[in-house]
Amino acid sequence: MTQDTTSAAQKCIFCAIAARQAEASVVYEDETVVAFMDLNPVTPGHLLVVPRRHAVGLEDLDRATSAHVWSVGHDMARALRRSSMACEGINVMLCDGEVAFQTVFHFHLHVVPRYAGDGWTLKAETQERERALLDSDAQAIKDAIASTSR
Ligand code: 5GP
Ligand code: ZN
Secondary structure: OOHHHHHHHHOOHHHHHHOOOOOOOEEEEOOOEEEEEOOOOOOOOOEEEEEOOOOOOHHHOOHHHHHHHHHHHHHHHHHHHHOOOOOOEEEEEEOOOHHHOOOOOOOOEEEEEEOOOOOOOOOOOOOOOOHHHHHHHHHHHHHHHHHOOO
16 A cells, blocks of 8 residues: 555544444445445445455456445345345445535445335436547546456
């Protein structure tokens, strides 16, 4: 870790939870990730999956750790579905960056069980985008894929 990352980690609540130095209701842990209940759940059962090692966002997370976080998120969603909490659906959400609603700057996946009438809405005003613009958007992303080292 760089000096900046080390000092960020020292002040980070999710690093403290991963190190068991802060209180949390842990659901699952292994050498790479910890999953625990969100303190302010959107719905009962809302949990977070975090890598033990401090990383702010997608750009900071190595491929293997990322794959494991998403895989454990899948396992947690399946466990919620099979649990006595009797949810009827699941949203898996990642907030990467302040503009995307990230408030805790240690990477985490939200696994949010959904219940009929739970009142949570995601409101977006969409309109169909012209094909030429969709094609140029696709090209910009393809260019980035081609130049991205993994
Ligand atoms: P974000 O908006 O960054 O994607 O979500 C951060 C989440 O972390 C929020 O849902 C918030 O309730 C949760 N959170 C913030 N502080 C704590 C804490 O100290 N303990 C736990 N368990 N969750 C927290
Ligand atoms: Zn951290």
